[in-house]
Amino acid sequence: MTSQDATGDGAADAPAGGNARAAELLAAVRAVESGERSADSFFTDRLRPPARRAPRAPGGPGPVAAAGAGDGEPAPVTVPDAVRAVLARGGAPEALGEQVVAALGEQADEVLAADPWQLLAVPAVRTEQADSFARALLGDTCGPGDERRARALVVRMLERAAARGHTVLEPATLGRALAQHAVPEPDEAVRATVDDGTVLVFEEALDSLDVTDRAAADASEADATGGEGGEGGEGGEEERPVRLLVGLERHALAEESLADALARLAGTVLAGDADAWEAVAAAAPTPSAAELVRATAGHGVVTHSGGEAARAEPAFLAASAGTLGLRAFAVAHGENGRERLARLLPDDGGVAAGTVAGLLTGREGPPRDADGLWELDLLVVCDAAQLGTEEAAALAESLPDGARLVLSGDPHELGPAGPGQVFHDVPAARCCPQVVSRTPDPGPLGELVSGVGAGELLQVEAPDREVVIVPVRDAGEAVHRTVQLVADSVPRAIGVPAGETQVIVPGHDGAAGTRVLNAALKERLNPGPGRFGGFDPGDRVLYSPAPGRGATGTVAAGDDDGLRIELPGRTVAVRPDRVTATVRHGWAVTAHQAAGARWPAVVAVLPGDATDALTREWVYTAFGRAARHLSVVHGAEHALAEAVAGRTAPERTTRLRRLLAQAVAAVRGGTG
Template sequence: MPSMTSPTSDPALDPGLAELFSSAGVPGAYARRAADRLGDRAADLLREDPWRLLRVPGVRPEQADHFARRVLEGRGGPPIPDDLRRGRAFVVHVLTEAARQGHTVMTPQGVLAALGALRVPEPERAIEAALDEADVVALWEEPAFDDAEPEGVDEPPEPEESLGLARYALPEEEAAEGLRRLTATAEPLLPRDTLRSLRDGLPEDRQLALTAAAGTGVSVLHGAPDDVERTAVLIARGLASEGVQAVVVTGTAASARAMDSARGLFEALEGECPPGTAAGVVAFGRGEQRPLEARLVVVPDAGSLDVETAAALVEACADGTHLVLGGDPAALPPTGPGRVLADLAASDTVPVIELEPGDGDGPAAAFTAAVRRGELIAVEAPGREVVVVPAGDDREAVHRAVQLVTDSIPRALGIPVDDVQVVTPTAGGHAGATALNAALKARLNPGPGACGGFDTGDRVIVAVPVGRAAAGETGTVVAASAEGLEVAFGPGAEPIAVPAALASRLRHGWAATVGQARGTRRPAVVAVFPEESAAALSRPLAVTAFGLARRHLSVVHSAGPALARAVREEVVTPRDTRLGRLLNP
C-alpha cells in the first residue's frame, strides 16, 4: 500500500479491526483512525465495503484501492475499477474533499469532472449509487425569475441541481428554516419608551444594534472582536435589566470564562460525543429537545459557525426567541463547511449593523484594524503591546516563539504562560502547530507521553468533540496512564475521562492552528507565520489570528515579504453554499 508500513500493536483497538488491517498490511495508525471515524462497527463495515476506508482522514484513493484488493482477494466479484462500491465511495470522497474546502454542495458537472480525473468508470452510475445509499443528496432549486427576461420566451428556465453530502446539505436547510422561523415568530421584547430610555446616550451604531436586537427575530453585528463583544454584552445587559431573559452563547466554555466582564450571562454551546460513536456525530448540549431558556440569544463569534453548528443553534432557540449573530466580516470563514454569517448578512433578509471601532482599544486592536484595511504597519506600543519578530528561517521562528512564551511575555508583561496562545496557519511543517507543541512541551512539561503522547500537566485542545468538550476547548491533563487521560477543562472543573481509544481526538494545545484556536481569545497571542506556509497566508488569516489577542500580540515570521503581500492583496476563496438562496426562496 503506498506510503504505508506494517501495523503496530494497540491494546485498545478492536481485535477484529486490528486483524483486518494487519492482513491487509496497513499500519495500526490507520486502524485507529478508522475506529475513530467509523465507530464500533468499523471492522464489519470495512469487510462489507472496504472503500469506506476512504472516509478516514489522510487516506488517498490509491490507498483505498490497495486495501480493497487485499480485503476482497479471493472473493470473486467484479474487477476493482468496475465495483459499484468503489464508484459510490469516490463520489462521497469528492464531496468530502469539497466540504473540507468549505463547500456544502457541488454542481453535478463538477462532481463528474472530479470522478473523471480519478478514472472512475461510468461516473453517472456512481452518482446514482451514492444517491441510493442516502449519504449523498440531490438538491433542486427553481431559478429566480428575472424581470428583464425578454418577451416571447415560452419555456421557463430549468430547475438547478446540486449535489451534497447529507451531513452538510440537510443542516444547511435546517439552519435556513430555523432562521426564517425566528424572523416570522418574533415580537418586540420591550415597549418603545423603555427601549428609548436604554438607547439614550449611546453612540448611533450601538443604538441601532439595540433596536434591531429588541425588535427583530434575527440581526447581525459586524465589527472587530472587541467591539462585537462589548456590544453583545451591552445588548444582553440592557435587556436583562428590563426583565428579558438574555444569554450570550459562545462556542467553548473557555471563551465564556474569558468574557468574565459579563459573568452570569454566558453559556457555552457544548458538544457531546459518547464513547463508541463515530467521530463527527455530535449531539449538542442544547437543541430542540433542550432549548436555550432565553428570549434573547447573542452569539459574538458567529463567524465560526458552520452549517452543523448553526442548525443546532437555531434548533435550540424556541419560537419568538431573538437571535443576534456577531462577527468580523474580514476574518476567516468557519473551519467547517458553509459561510453562515456571511450568507445571512448578504441575504438582505435581516438587519446588519456595522459597528464603529471603539476608542482606546489599544495598540493590538489598532494593528489588527490596519491589517483589516490591507496595511501591515508599525504602531505605537509603549507597553510592548505589539511586537514583530522577524526570523531567518522556520526553525528560528520556533525558537523565538518558545522564548516569547516561556520567558519574554511572562517576565516583561506579567502574563502567565497559561494565558499565552501560540497560533500558526497549519499543523505540519518545521514551524507548524505540531513542531511548536513539541518544542514547547520539551521546555514546559517534558515527559514520555504516557497515553497518546500526553502526560500529566500537558495543555490540550480538543480536535474532535469528546465527552462534553467541544472542538476548540482547551484543558489540562490532570492524570495520564496507559488506560487513558483525565482532563480538566477550566479551573475547578470536574475532569473528563478520556479513554486511550479516544486520546487521538486531542492535540497538544500550547500551539494550535488559527482555525482550532479561534473559539477562544487570549490575553496574549504569539502568531507564527513560517516561510513554508507562505501559500496559506491571507488577509483573513492574519485578521483572525491577530484578533485573538486581547492585550498583547507577538508576530513571529520567517515569511519575509510574503506576509505583507498577503495582507495587501485581499484574496477571498469563494465557497459554494445554499443558505443565501434558501433564505430567499
C-alpha cells in the first residue's frame, strides 16, 4: 500500500502550485479513475522521507503549536481601510472585517478583489452570500461555473469535513457536493482543484484495507461509477484496486508528520534497566498497571485504554518514572481532566499534571532544548481519545529520540472535535503494544456505562439513587424538570450542590437545547440583566478559545475591558470583542463539549426532538461524565435503547493508520 500523492512523491514535498506537478496529478487522477492505466504506473512506493520537525516559531526555539491548541487570547486584529472599502463595495457588512483579515491577512483587499469567493474562508459566510459579494465586485463576468468559485467551495467543503473529523474525502463525495451548489461538470471541477494545487490527491491500495474499510470503499466506488467495475490490465494481469482521496495540505502534513514522529519514537527507544522496570511492575496496584509498565519498558509508543478507574494506571506509571531514571510529565485533555489526574499523582512534586494546550503553548511542562524538543523521557497523555491529528503531531514531534509516549484514553467516547481519530488509528495500525485495562469502573454507574459501551442498555440496581430516570412528555416539561433537578432535587436528595452538577444535551438548538436550558438555569440560579455582553458575575460559563478546547468556569467580574473568568487553577481575561466568539453559558453543554471531563452529578437531557443525534458514543460519553449521580431526563422513548444497541458514530475518513504502518515498516526494515 502507498499513501502518497499521485506522482509517487510524499505529499508534504509538493509545491503549492507547480504546473508540471499539477499536470501529472491530473493525469494520474484521470487515468486511474478511467481504468486506462494501472495505478502502479503512477503510484510507486518510495523510501519514507526523513522525519520532519514542526516549523519553528519566529523568534522562538520551539515548534509551532498545533492550530487551535493554544488557549490564550489572540492579539486584537486591525482592519485596514482598504479591506473595509472592498467589503463595502461588495455589500458585505463591515463587522466581517476582523474575521476576513484573520483568515486572509492584511492584504485581504487584494485577495478579495482578485477572487471574491475567498470570502468563504470566513466560516460564518454562506455560499449565497459569497455569490452575491462576487456579483457586486465582478458584475456579469462571473457565474456558478467560475473556477474560482469551485476552488473556494472545495476548500470550504474540506474544512467543514475536517470539523466533522475527516482529514480527506473521496473525489466523488466532493463532486456530489459541488453539484448541489450548481457547479457545472462538478467532477471536472474537483480535478481542476488538483490541477492548480489547491488540494492534494492520494491513493490507497484497497488490498491493504481491512474488511470494514474495503466495504466502505466498494460502496463509494460503486456510487461514483454507477456500479461498473474497471477493466483489467493488458495481458490479463490483475490491476491493484485503489481508491483516490483528496485533502488539504494542512491536514495531510499533520498526518504524515505524526506518522513519521511515532515511527521515530518507536524505532529509537532503548530498553533500559530490566530489573528496575520489573521492580516497578511488581509494585503496580493492578495487573493492568503492571502490564502497562512492562509494555512501556521496551517500546517507544504504547496505547492504554480503559474507563475512569483505569486512569490510575498511567498515573502510576508517570509517578514511578523517577525510580526508573526518567524525566516524566502527564497531561490531560482539559482543566477538569488535569485536576483529576493531579489527584492520582503524589504530592512530592516529582511529576506534575498539565493540559495538552498548556504543554503545547509552554504555559505548563518542561523546558525545551536548543532544538526545540522537550527535556523529557516519558510523556503520558490521558484522554487521548480527544486528541486531534494536529495536536498529536505537535506532541510527538516535540519529543526527543529515545523518549516514550503513552496514549491513554477511553475508545468508547466521542472522538475529538477536530480532524482525525488518532486514538482509533494508532491501535488499528497494529504497530505498538496495546494495553486494555481490566480495571472496571465501580458501582451502578460503572455497570451502566460499561453496558452502554458493549451495546446494551442495562437496568441497574441503584440503592443510593446513583441512577435516576425522569420520564417527560415534551421539551417544555424536560426544561422544567431539568431546572428542578439541578436547583433542588439533586442538592437535597444526593447532596451535590448546583455548582457541581452538569447538564448535558445533544445540541444547542431546539426547545430543550443548551440555549434554552442555559437561559432557564440562569434565571433560576443567577438571575441578572447580562450587563457584560450577556453575562453577569456568578454566571457559570464555558470558555472555548479554540474549537475543541473548552473549560467551565465562573464569571468573576466584567467591565469595559471585558470579562474575567475563574477557571480551575487560573484566571483568564476575555476582551469584549472576543466574548461572543469564546464564551457561552455553561450550566448546560453538549456531550462533545463535556468529553474528557467529569462532575459529581450529571443531568443528561434526551428530548424527543433530538433523537437523531443519539449514538452509542454520545450516550456513553454523556452518562460517563457522572462520578456519583446520573439523572436522565428521558423523552426519547425507544430511540435511546436503539442508539445504544446499534447506532454508532459515522466512521471518519483518515490516512493515519496506513501512513503509520508504512512508516514503522520502513524503520524496522532499515529504510527510514
